[in-house]
Amino acid sequence: MSLPTTQKQWLISGTGKGFDSLLFQDAPVPKIGDNDVLVKLHGASLNYRDLLIPQGKYIFPLRLPIVAGSDGAGEIVAVGPSVTKWKAGDRVATLFNQGHQAGAIDVAASKTGLGGCIDGTLAQYGVFDQDGVVRMPANLGFVEAATLTCAALTSWNALYGLRRLRRGKTVLVQGTGGVSLFALQFAKAAGATVIATTSSAEKADVLKRLGADHVINYREDPNWGETARRLTPNGEGVEHVIEVGGEGTMTQSLHAIKMEGVISIIGLLSGANPKDNIMETLSRLCTIRGVYVGSREQMEEMVAAMEEHDIHPVVDDKVFTLEQAKEAYEYMWAQKHFGKVAIKIE
Incomplete structure (x- = not known):
């Protein structure tokens, strides 16, 4: 499968201009390392935390500039040579704190949040460690699964x-x-x-x-x-x-x-x-x-429960495109939503 070399993404450039700090730009498709997977993202969603970051009101660690967003779901299109857990075609959702694998969170893991310290999901492609994604529930589509990373966990x-x-x-x-x-x-x-x-x-x-x-x-x-x-x-x-x-x-x-x-x-x-x-x-x-989200182990348990009970997230009727992500921020900030604000990524 031939992959593109460039993609569209939203970058948080800083915290001085509020939502005007969000820049929609062309960027290279990120390269995968030995233990990484490349995911073609098909869905993302917003959290209150995403609204606070560009406004300089977020209390947890940040490393700006950064690709925005923590919540995403998509299909793996390439894997690094040392990857053992995944193959191309697997459907996955992102783990919020990439370093929080099991048990209690520690300081190191708290500094691995997507869209805050590690490039996030408001992009067409994302690279994640093979332990930084979780199998998405079989009963959900990509946009629904993209709401699980933060709020559900x-x-x-x-x-x-x-x-x-x-x-x-x-x-x-x-x-x-x-x-x-x-x-x-x-x-x-x-x-x-x-x-x-x-x-x-x-x-x-x-x-x-x-x-x-x-x-x-x-x-x-x-x-x-x-x-x-x-x-x-x-x-x-x-x-x-x-x-x-x-x-x-x-x-x-x-x-x-x-x-x-x-x-x-x-x-x-x-x-x-x-x-x-x-x-x-x-x-x-x-x-x-x-409560600061949760671990990969907890997310896997949650996914199993969602499949067993056929649980579906509540998604707002208005679903945005990637190009409209800034509008989605403003829509959520104005409290016009009910349930999760979702973004469909082509």
């Missing part, structure tokens, strides 16, 4: 990384962002009860269609944490909370959590104060845990 880690979710337990998911929607589906597949929060009747209907057992409108019920607690058996509280880091959400999460429950923090959406209610963890006897 983060939610899987939240539910299974510290204290594994078990059938009959209760999970509280906040809002309708990508991580929360994946967590809802993973929890239902595990036989858990799901309580979801949202801000509108329209979104509540979607959450119910995805399987939420209870939906609370947090605009109508400012004490939704106590309401969630009352919905659990004997009013003891929920075992897992997917905490999105919104204003005042931690207070409500602490009101909802069960003794010895786990609150997994997966983002900082609207200026949450990390000092709020820290001492309340003692009275609640709970664990508050920051």
Whole structure:
């Protein structure tokens, strides 16, 4: 198979101009090393983290300029001479932190994020170490599989990384962002009860269609944490909370959590104060845990579960082309989306 020598890609040139720091350019197709695979990317998706990087608001390591994006899926078109795990034609999705293979993340692995420290997925081709990609679920297409790298794996880690979710337990998911929607589906597949929060009747209907057992409108019920607690058996509280880091959400999460429950923090959406209610963890006897995506081992487990239960991501109706990626950033920043913002790559 003859491969092109040049490609289109989006480069983050710096952090001084916001989304104007995103440059659409021609570039060489990257060369593969001995242990690398070359992937023809067919899909990508955006995360809140992608919006923060060009604005200089991202808190994790960066090495700019860098090809943007962490989430991608495609077909392997070439392999290095030492590659043993893959062959041309294999369909794969990218691993977020390329160095996080199994177990707990360490400092070295935290510096291997795609689209931050290593060239990412907003391009026609990408080169990754053979351990930096995972077989994509057989029940998904490329655009769907391109949403798994960050949001899906983060939610899987939240539910299974510290204290594994078990059938009959209760999970509280906040809002309708990508991580929360994946967590809802993973929890239902595990036989858990799901309580979801949202801000509108329209979104509540979607959450119910995805399987939420209870939906609370947090605009109508400012004490939704106590309401969630009352919905659990004997009013003891929920075992897992997917905490999105919104204003005042931690207070409500602490009101909802069960003794010895786990609150997994997966983002900082609207200026949450990390000092709020820290001492309340003692009275609640709970664990508050920051989650930084997950490992290759966890992603492989997640893929198997998605196939077993035929789980599909929630993708926004508006799918962008690679040329329109900057518009996709602006669309997501304006909060016009529901579910994952996806990009189809030709």
